[in-house]
Amino acid sequence: MATSLRRPRLAVTLGDPRGIGPEVVARALGEAPIGADVVLVGPDDLVSGIPARSRIGVGSWGARSKDQDAAGDEVDALARAAGSSSVRAIERAVWLARAGDVDAVVTGPVEKRALHLAGYRFPGVTELLSHLTGDTPTVMMLAAGQLRVVLLTTHIPLRDVPHRLTTEGVVATGRITANALARWWGKPAPRLALCALNPHAGEGGLFGDEDDRILRPAAEQLGAAGPLPADTVFVRALRGEFDAVLAPYHDVGMTAVKVAAFGKGVNVTLGLPFPRTAPDHGTAFDIVGKGVADAGSMRAALELATTLAERSRA
Helix, strand or coil: CCCCCCCCEEEEECCCCCCCHHHHHHHHHHHCCCCCEEEEEECHHHHCCCCCCEEEECCCCCCCCCEECCCCCEECHHHHHHHHHHHHHHHHHHHHHHCCCCCEEEECCCCHHHHHHCCCCCCCHHHHHHHHCCCCCCEEEEEECCEEEEECCCCCCHHHHHHHCCHHHHHHHHHHHHHHHHHHCCCCCCCEEEECCCHHHHCCCCCCCHHHHHHHHHHHHHCCEEEECHHHHHHHHHCCCCCEEEECCHHHHHHHHHHHHCCCCEEEEECCCCCEEEECCCCCHHHCCCCCCCCHHHHHHHHHHHHHHHHHCC
């Protein structure tokens, strides 16, 4: 099937209106053309001030900084309003993508506490996107150049990781990853590696049996390398030996990406019917409005979304 001649279209949400999302979006879009048409989605007053081909406001978001809930407990109403606004923007962007009006979605940083205060009890945006697309199985990838890291578990306590890892779950994540690499990255036979959970991949059970009992059977089913120790697998991936590394828990994967390319990494959601990217940083409330927020990761998210949108339409 031939690719459409029109430029890709991106729905870009501004993220938490109290954070650096609006300013890094504005700065990233102002650096140079990205090869895509942008639809900005966010609070009315914020989207109106950023140049874009089109804008969609989701209403105002302001609220008193403190309020009382029904039980009389003091709550942060400003955070709750910001969380509600953030989700309204994401919902609208997803609607646009599912309707075929845009080819990819880029989301600005949000605060998880604000989402929870607003009544959205999801660990993060990845899980929210899964819910909004019919509980689609999704996978969280961090990409920085040729280093691509997929998380087997996301925002859970470290003590829970060994109990959440299953051979079946690892295989399912690996297959979603392989399909995305084939479809969006043009790698029909992707080379996957599985990062070990324990030091030295368990050292034959001396430092834990999860690698042999759970991860090794999964690697065999996927045709992946590993499990390989965390202190070497990412170096090998950076040298081009693997197309993606499956990491057993959040920080081991995130640390590898941020050490390799701090400020340039991109969060990618795999498994959705459309590409979704986001910067690899948070809301950074402490530097809002100071003119020091780095737009590099947002720019990288826009550029990768454009590339993936082009491939997804092929």
